[in-house]
Amino acid sequence: MTQWTAVCELNDIAPDTGVCALVQGQQVAIFRQARTDRLFAIGNFDPVGKANVLSRGLLAQLGEAITVASPLYKQHYCLRSGTCLENGQLRVPVYAVRVTAGQVEVAAA
Amino acid sequence: MSPVNPVDNTAPETSSRTRIVVVGNGMVGHQFIDSLLASDNAHRFELITFSEESRVAYDRMHLTEYFQTRSAEPLAMTTLEKYQAQGVTLYLGDKVVGIDRDAKTVTSATGKTIGYDKLVLATGSYPFVPPIEGNDRDNCFVYRTIEDLEAITAAADNGAKVGTVVGGGLLGLEAAKAIKDLGLEAHVVEFAPRLMAVQVDEGGGALLKDKITDLGVGVHLSKATSRIVAGDSCLHKMEFADGEALETDLVIFSAGIRPQDELARSSGLDVGERGGIVINNECQTSDKSIYAIGECALWNGRIFGLVAPGYTMAKVAASHLAGGEQCLTFDGADMSTKLKLMGVDVASIGDAHGVTPGARVYTYFNQPDEVYKKLVVSEDGKLLLGAVLVGDAADYGTLLQYMLNQIQLPEFPEGLILPHRGDDAQTGLGVAALPDTAQICSCHDVSKGVIRDAVAGGCCSVGDVKGHTKAGTGCGGCVPLLTNLVNHELEALGVAVSKDICEHFPHTRQELYHLIRVGKIKTYAEMLEKHGKGHGCEICKPAIGSILASCWNDYVLKDEHIGLQDTNDIFLGNMQKDGTYSIVPRIAGGEITPDKLIVLGEVAKEFDLYTKITGGQRVDLFGAQLHQLPQIWRKLVDAGFETGHAYGKSVRTVKSCVGSTWCRFGVDDSVGLAIDIENRYKGLRAPHKLKFAVSGCTRECAEAQSKDFGVIATENGWNLYICGNGGMKPRHADLFATDLDRETLIRYIDRLLMFYIRTADRLQRTSVWMDNLEGGLDYLKQVIIEDSLGISDELEAEMDLNVGNYQCEWATTLASPEKLKRFSHFINADDTDDNLAFVKERDQIRPARDDEKANLIAKAS
Numbered sequence: 023m024t025q026w027t028a029v030c031e032l033n034d035i036a037p038d039t040g041v042c043a044l045v046q047g048q049q050v051a052i053f054r055q056a057r058t059d060r061l062f063a064i065g066n067f068d069p070v071g072k073a074n075v076l077s078r079g080l081l082a083q084l085g086e087a088i089t090v091a092s093p094l095y096k097q098h099y100c101l102r103s104g105t106c107l108e109n110g111q112l113r114v115p116v117y118a119v120r121v122t123a124g125q126v127e128v129a130a131a
Numbered sequence: 132m133s134p135v136n137p138v139d140n141t142a143p144e145t146s147s148r149t150r151i152v153v154v155g156n157g158m159v160g161h162q163f164i165d166s167l168l169a170s171d172n173a174h175r176f177e178l179i180t181f182s183e184e185s186r187v188a189y190d191r192m193h194l195t196e197y198f199q200t201r202s203a204e205p206l207a208m209t210t211l212e213k214y215q216a217q218g219v220t221l222y223l224g225d226k227v228v229g230i231d232r233d234a235k236t237v238t239s240a241t242g243k244t245i246g247y248d249k250l251v252l253a254t255g256s257y258p259f260v261p262p263i264e265g266n267d268r269d270n271c272f273v274y275r276t277i278e279d280l281e282a283i284t285a286a287a288d289n290g291a292k293v294g295t296v297v298g299g300g301l302l303g304l305e306a307a308k309a310i311k312d313l314g315l316e317a318h319v320v321e322f323a324p325r326l327m328a329v330q331v332d333e334g335g336g337a338l339l340k341d342k343i344t345d346l347g348v349g350v351h352l353s354k355a356t357s358r359i360v361a362g363d364s365c366l367h368k369m370e371f372a373d374g375e376a377l378e379t380d381l382v383i384f385s386a387g388i389r390p391q392d393e394l395a396r397s398s399g400l401d402v403g404e405r406g407g408i409v410i411n412n413e414c415q416t417s418d419k420s421i422y423a424i425g426e427c428a429l430w431n432g433r434i435f436g437l438v439a440p441g442y443t444m445a446k447v448a449a450s451h452l453a454g455g456e457q458c459l460t461f462d463g464a465d466m467s468t469k470l471k472l473m474g475v476d477v478a479s480i481g482d483a484h485g486v487t488p489g490a491r492v493y494t495y496f497n498q499p500d501e502v503y504k505k506l507v508v509s510e511d512g513k514l515l516l517g518a519v520l521v522g523d524a525a526d527y528g529t530l531l532q533y534m535l536n537q538i539q540l541p542e543f544p545e546g547l548i549l550p551h552r553g554d555d556a557q558t559g560l561g562v563a564a565l566p567d568t569a570q571i572c573s574c575h576d577v578s579k580g581v582i583r584d585a586v587a588g589g590c591c592s593v594g595d596v597k598g599h600t601k602a603g604t605g606c607g608g609c610v611p612l613l614t615n616l617v618n619h620e621l622e623a624l625g626v627a628v629s630k631d632i633c634e635h636f637p638h639t640r641q642e643l644y645h646l647i648r649v650g651k652i653k654t655y656a657e658m659l660e661k662h663g664k665g666h667g668c669e670i671c672k673p674a675i676g677s678i679l680a681s682c683w684n685d686y687v688l689k690d691e692h693i694g695l696q697d698t699n700d701i702f703l704g705n706m707q708k709d710g711t712y713s714i715v716p717r718i719a720g721g722e723i724t725p726d727k728l729i730v731l732g733e734v735a736k737e738f739d740l741y742t743k744i745t746g747g748q749r750v751d752l753f754g755a756q757l758h759q760l761p762q763i764w765r766k767l768v769d770a771g772f773e774t775g776h777a778y779g780k781s782v783r784t785v786k787s788c789v790g791s792t793w794c795r796f797g798v799d800d801s802v803g804l805a806i807d808i809e810n811r812y813k814g815l816r817a818p819h820k821l822k823f824a825v826s827g828c829t830r831e832c833a834e835a836q837s838k839d840f841g842v843i844a845t846e847n848g849w850n851l852y853i854c855g856n857g858g859m860k861p862r863h864a865d866l867f868a869t870d871l872d873r874e875t876l877i878r879y880i881d882r883l884l885m886f887y888i889r890t891a892d893r894l895q896r897t898s899v900w901m902d903n904l905e906g907g908l909d910y911l912k913q914v915i916i917e918d919s920l921g922i923s924d925e926l927e928a929e930m931d932l933n934v935g936n937y938q939c940e941w942a943t944t945l946a947s948p949e950k951l952k953r954f955s956h957f958i959n960a961d962d963t964d965d966n967l968a969f970v971k972e973r974d975q976i977r978p979a980r981d982d983e984k985a986n987l988i989a990k991a992s
């Protein structure tokens with residue numbers, strides 16, 4: 023069964039920005055899209071820059087893809103699939119995320 | 132080495148294909164293969180090529196770039212795979228050692244014997260090493276191949292401290308610069324009494340020497356090296372005929388090139404008295420089945436040591452072999468050159484020495500600005516025969532066109548080299564005036580007509596045209612002219628070039644600025660709704676964030692702006708490679724009290740931050756984690772510091788020299804002015820970062836002429852220089868106005884800044900903005916000084932509003948508990964990032980490397 027962990031209030035995430043949560047020992051980057059209030063969650067580790075920074079990147083739409091641009095070297099990671107747009111070999115984990123009664127919850131196995 | 136495509140070692144089969152063997156896979160050999168493959172009859176040929184070097188053709192012209200990248204890859208002109216796909220057989224690392232003209236075969240060093248129907252010699256040339264005693268000692272090099280550069284790099288890495296180039300020609304100076312860039316003390320030794328003796332005349336040579344010397348390269352003229360022996364303080368000692376000597380650790384011989392004609396000699400082909408394989412206008416040698424092209428070929432008694440003539444020969448030989456309708460001929464080549472040597476522009480056109488009978492000369496020599504220009508015109512004064520430009524080669528393109536196309540000179544030709552002052556009409560030759568036959572790119576012999584056709588055929592950017600015609604992809608000297616021409620052609624066709632900033636906004640940055648200003652738009656959301664679509668991206672968000680800040684100077688971390696801020700702005704610090712931040716408090720003008728200096732030290736000590744003096748006269752503290760940023764800034768703000776905006780596209784530093792307060796030469800208070808300037812413009816957001824400097828006299832210790840805005844004190848006030856740049860592409864600032872009083876100076880800067888913010892592209896520094904501004908400096912003077920657009924008051928009011936709205940972003944952030952919440956690594960835990968690890972070096976921390984980290988983290992857990 024999916025195990026949901028509450029991490030913060032929706033209001034703790036300013037629109038169009040991300041935060042990082044510690045869920046079962048893993049660093050999860052959670053983003054809030056401004057226009058839709060949709061949430062996305064992916065791993066926080068940047069495989070190119072080799073640092074835990076993805077939550078601090080800018081949200082960017084490229085064509086159909088909703089991505090975050092790494093704050094270090096600007097590669098884009100698709101928030102739905104975790105794939106790196108510049109290098110298909112690279113992929114970061116993707117997590118389920120939802121809002122329940124104003125609380126942001128993440129499912130990390 | 133094994134061949135890329137297997138072939139038999141016998142004479143060609145009696146198939147219908149003609150077998151062509153190309154000896155040498157250098158720049159010209161490759162161009163020949165390319166041209167032949169591009170011909171309509173390509174299928175009729177079988178191509179085999181030998182290369183003595185171990186790699187496929189590479190761009191020798193840009194060899195020096197190897198020092199920056201330390202990789203041969205970017206220089207490659209093709210790949211093994213590509214040759215294979217094209218059916219070209221390539222033997223790498225295999226030198227052709229003999230030709231049997233009767234049997235029509237070539238033999239290689241590894242023992243291959245291959246038959247040919249036609250043979251093309253593209254063996255290039257080799258560096259001439261003067262026959263002096265000791266020229267074979269260790270660390271004596273030439274400068275021709277990637278291997279040579281690898282060997283030079285290795286010598287530098289192995290501790291060589293001084294490097295000397297023998298030969299002060301074009302290549303020698305390039306090698307000297309490379310030595311300098313490798314961190315060595317550099318010298319040039321030249322036999323002749325001046326540098327670049329072939330291209331420039333005495334006047335130009337003298338100025339060039341001064342400039343090169345100023346750059347820290349020792350120039351030794353009229354020096355004949357008699358021998359190289361063991362040195363006392365260095366590896367070698369070079370002894371000169373005049374009894375003097377020079378100690379050096381490495382030597383690079385760059386004393387000219389000699390055609391590689393060994394094969395031709397041994398097989399009895401005609402060669403010139405001083406070397407070179409004799410060819411006719413079709414590039415055939417004395418044996419009609421054998422062609423010679425490139426630097427090994429001698430045409431009309433001349434060797435051509437540049438790539439452009441070689442390319443032309445390659446095309447001529449290919450067209451002659453392929454037959455077809457247009458059979459080209461080689462009839463000489465223009466040897467004009469323009470280059471930037473260690474940041475000094477040098478150009479030589481046509482008959483630079485004025486040897487044509489009856490030739491007449493105009494010279495312009497400006498010693499203070501270090502500019503030398505010379506025109507050589509025909510006896511009747513109607514045609515340009517040659518020119519020399521040193522220190523400022525901006526007119527190269529125009530002058531070259533006058534010469535190549537025999538365009539009639541203006542009535543007073545000297546106007547072409549005299550500086551344009553005041554209201555003088557511009558004498559530049561517009562691209563519209565050029566005939567279609569005008570050669571725009573000499574490296575690839577591309578004419579104006581070909582470029583026009585490319586544009587008419589659908590190319591809609593300079594990049595497209597480059598890809599299509601190759602124009603501009605050689606030495607790059609023609610790119611400004613090419614760009615002008617392409618834009619002119621596009622405009623003539625009524626093509627609107629897409630300058631949209633990104634997929635979300637169909638506007639240029641300039642248009643976005645106007646929409647925001649005129650529509651009084653205050654947020655990104657509103658902007659997206661009214662003028663854009665989608666969710667935005669990392670291009671439009673920071674760009675619009677910056678414009679909003681330039682216009683209204685709102686707190687950048689407000690909820691409606693926070694999502695727009697780039698990596699660094701969003702946490703008001705510069706992110707480092709490991710995800711930690713640096714802290715750069717403002718130290719206006721570089722002036723700081725001892726007490727404040729102590730505070731910096733104390734804070735750095737308390738938080739164990741790596742501490743460094745920056746290149747901008749302030750102190751940078753590195754290695755702060757997110758949660759520490761507010762704690763650190765609290766202490767700094769309490770001690771009276773403000774944010775230094777090191778993270779923003781905004782005003783960085785105003786560098787100052789100590790000025791008249793202390794310095795015995797200072798004529799005005801440079802520190803005082805620097806502090807005032809910094810305080811006036813701090814926090815101002817702009818398309819890119821902005822740097823200033825103020826010097827107290829013309830000795831220029833603050834390096835104002837390399838800044839976006841530079842101010843230098845004079846006896847009568849302040850001189851304002853604008854649009855300088857250090858960084859990747861340095862640009863000397865232009866003198867904008869002289870002897871200004873303080874108030875006028877500030878008003879000019881106000882206007883210039885706001886005009887730049889209005890009109891520049893995103894991430895365009897003032898230097899690039901100026902270079903792209905139609906009308907250039909003169910236009911800018913009209914707008915700012917003469918107020919030709921009637922917007923001065925507006926610009927000043929906009930600046931006043933900005934200055935009035937200044938706030939220290941860190942002080943504002945510290946006052947808001949809501950905002951501070953974001954400054955922790957985890958939103959839901961107090962833990963810190965377990966991937967961070969530091970080690971000590973020279974008594975301070977630095978991020979651990981991957982190998983070190985594995986150990987450290989394993990130990991900790």
Ligand code: SRM
Pocket residue numbers: 705706707713714715743744745746747748749750751777783784820822837838855856857858859860896
């Ligand atoms: C800290 C400092 C180096 C130092 O240890 O001395 C530095 C550090 C950085 N420089 Fe610089 N530059 C520093 C002085 C300079 C100077 C010298 C100067 O200002 O006198 C130059 C050349 C002058 C000029 O800008 O014209 C300089 C030319 C650049 C450039 C190239 C700009 C260009 O137009 O070519 C970049 C890249 C960019 O901006 O795109 C750059 C970018 C950077 C960045 C922001 C790179 C990055 O994204 O991480 C570095 C981060 C700063 C940080 O983490 O705090 N830095 N940088 C200097 C900070 C000065 C200060 O007090 O604010």
Ligand SMILES: Cc1cc2nc3c(=O)[nH]c(=O)nc-3n(C[C@H](O)[C@H](O)[C@H](O)COP(=O)(O)OP(=O)(O)OC[C@H]3O[C@@H](n4cnc5c(N)ncnc54)[C@H](O)[C@@H]3O)c2cc1C
Pocket residue numbers: 154155156157158159160181182183184191192193194195225226227228253254255256274275276302305391394424425426427435436437438439441606
């Ligand atoms: C550092 C540097 C900077 C330069 N800058 C410029 C510039 O700015 N503008 C400009 O126009 N020119 C410049 N040049 C000159 C330009 O590089 C040459 O004009 C051009 O490379 C000549 O081409 P090529 O094919 O004739 O000779 P190369 O490029 O020398 O090619 C000849 C090839 O043939 C091989 N070869 C020789 N003999 C044999 C054999 N028997 N069997 C097999 N292979 C053989 C050689 O090893 C070599 O690889 C520069 C040169 C150098 C070294």
Ligand code: SF4
Pocket residue numbers: 788789790791794795796797798801826827828829830831832833
């Ligand atoms: S620039 Fe002039 S005033 Fe300033 S330190 Fe140098 S010599 Fe002195």
Ligand code: FES
Pocket residue numbers: 571572573574575602603604605606607608609610
């Ligand atoms: S003239 Fe050298 S690239 Fe065009």
